[in-house]
Amino acid sequence: MTVVRVRHMSVRFRARALLVGLGCALAALALGVLSIGGGDYPMSPADVLRTLAGNGTTAENFIIGELRLPRLVTAMLVGAALALGGAVFQALVRNPLGSPDILGVTQGAATGALVVVVAGGGTLALAGASVVGGLATGLLLWAVAWARGAHGHRLILAGIGIAAILTGVNGWLLTRAQLMDAARAVLWLTGSLDGRGWAQAVPLAVTLAVLAPVVLFACGPALRMTELGDDTAAALGVPVRRLRTVLLIAAVLLVSVAASAAGPVNFVALTAPHLTRRLTRAPGPNLAAATALGAAMLVAADLVAQRGFPGHQLPVGVVTGAIGGGYLIWLLATERRAGRL
C-alpha cells in the first residue's frame, strides 16, 4: 500500500493494482486499434492512429468514424459496465460466484427485451424494457431475500431460483415470436455487437459517467470496510444498509444498461473481477482494475469472434460463454479446494 500526501489530502493505492489497471486499459486500447484495423478494408495500426488523430482520407474517416469505432466503443463500455457491476455484486454478496448472471438479473433484463421483441418494438423500446426488467428482478431479489436479512448462500440460492423461473419464461416468450423475430431474439440473448453504433454507446457512456464515480469513489472505500463484517463496518462509521441499497441499485443499472446495448454477454461480469484479483493479488473488490480488465476482455472476445473463424462472424457472447464457462468450472474446483466456497 502506497500513500501519497499533499498537505491535507492523502491518496492510498496499491502500486500493483494501479499497474494492473493501467496495463489492462492500455491492452484494451491496443487491442482496439488492432480490431478496427481489420475487416474488408484492412488498415495498418499506423493508418488507424493517423485517422483517429484526424488526418485520414475521406474513406478512412468514414470507415473508422462511422462503422468501426462505434462498435469498438460499445464493446469497451459494455465490458467495463458489466465488469464493474459484477465486481460490486460479488462484493455485496460476499461470494465469488454472486454475479448478476447467476443471480438472475441478466435473465430479467432479457425477459424485458424479449417482451418487446415479441410485441414488436424498436431499439429504444428494447433498451428501455431490458433496463426495466433488470431493475424489477433486482427489486424482486431484494424483496424476497435481502430485505428479510438473507445474506450469503441464501441470497444466491434465491437468485438461482429466480434465474430458473425467468429462464422458463424467456423460453416461452421465444416460442411466441415469429421465426425471424426469434432469430433476432436469440442473437440478442447470446450477446452480440453486430450493428451497434453511437445510438447504443451514448446512453451507456452517460450511465457509466454518472455511476462509475459514485461506485468507485463515493462507495468504494466503504465497500472495502464492509469486507470486515457488517458489525465492524458499522462500528467504523459505515452506514451499511444505505451503502448496500445504493450499490445494489447502481450495479443493477450498470448491468441492465450494458445488457440493453449488447445483450446479456455471458460471464464477463463473473470472470473479470476474479481475474483482477489474481492479477493484482490484492484482497477486496478492486473495482477500478476490474473495470479496465472487463473492457479489455470484451474487446479481445469481439476480436476473436470476428476473426477467429474465417467465413463466420460469431456473436461475441458465444466466445465469452465458451471461455467463461470453462473458466468457471475450473474456478469452482479450485475455490472448493481452497475452501473459499
Added chain:
Amino acid sequence: MIESSPSAKAAAATPPAPPARRGRPAARLAGLLVAALLLVTVCAVSLAVGAKQLTLAEAWGGLVDPDSPAHAVVREMRLPRTLLGLLAGAALGVAGAIMQAVTRNPLADPGLLGINAGASAAVATASAFLGVTTVGGYVWFALAGAAAVTACVYAVGGGRAATPARLALAGAALNAALYSYVSAAMLLDAASLERMRFWTVGSLAAAEPGTVVRVLPFVAVGLVIALAVARPLNALALGDDQARALGARPAATRATVIVAVTLLCGAATAACGPLVFVGLLVPHLVRAVTGPDMRWLLPACALLSPVLLLAADVAGRVLGRPGELQVGIMTAVLGGPLFLHLVTRTRAVRS
C-alpha cells in the same frame, strides 16, 4: 414394519414429520392407493381436456372403440401425450428424490443441477450439427450429456462433502455455460432454431406413439434401479461409516444412483425438453406425508410426480386457450415460488 433408525436419522436433513404422520404400513398403503387413484383421475382428465373438449365417456369411447368420433384425437394425440407425461413425471420425481438422498441435499433437482441442461446441450449438438431430428436419435445424445454433467456436477460440487449451496452453485454455473452453448448452436442453424426453441421450453405437445416406445425402456430400467437402492440409501442417510457398519456399500450405492439419474433424466429430457422443479417439488411434498423412508418415498414420488406434471400440462392447455402454455412454463411458475420459500424461510439450507 416399524420405522427403522436410518429413516429417523435422515429426518435430520429435513424438517421432521410429526410422529402421528409417520403412519403404519396400512396407512401408508392406503396413501399409495389414494395416490394411484389421483393419478388415474388426472390421466382421465388429461385425455378429455384440450382444444376439442370431450366428456369422460367420450374419451373412454375414443380410447377403446375404433369407430368413435373421438378415436383419432384420443389415440393419436392425447394418449401418447398422457403416457409421456406419466413416464417423464415419474422419471423426474424419482430422480429428484434419489438425488436429494444421495447428496443429503434438500435442493437437489435434475433441472437446477444442470443435468437436464447437459442433455439439452447434447441434443442441440445432435440437432444443429449432426442432423438428428427424431426422439429415437435424441435419446442417446441426451443420455451421454446427462451422464457427463452428472459426473461433472458431482465432482465439481465436492462429492460427499458437497453442501447444498455448493452443489446448487456448481449446477447454476453449468446451466449458464450450457444454455449459452445451446443458444449458439441454435443461432448457427435456422432450421434447428425452429425445432429447438419449442423443445427447450419443455413440452409434452410433441408426443407421438413412437416417442413413448423409445423412452419407455430407459425410464423403466431407471425406475427399477432406483427402487432397488432404496434400502442402501436409507442406510446412507446415517453417514458413510454407519452405513458400512450396516452392510451397505456407499461407493457402489452412489455409482448406482448416478446411473439411475442419468437414465431417468436423459430419457425424460430427450422426450420433452428440460423441465425444472418437478424433481424438487414432489419429493418435498411427499416427504411431509410419508416421512423420509425411501422405500415408501420412492413409490409415492413415482405415482405423484406424474400427477403434478399432467395437472400442470392440463392447466397449461386450459389457461393458454386457444393455444396452450407449455408444461415447462407451468412447472417453473409453480415450482419457483416453492423453491424460494424453501431457500428463504425454512431451515433446510444452513447458510
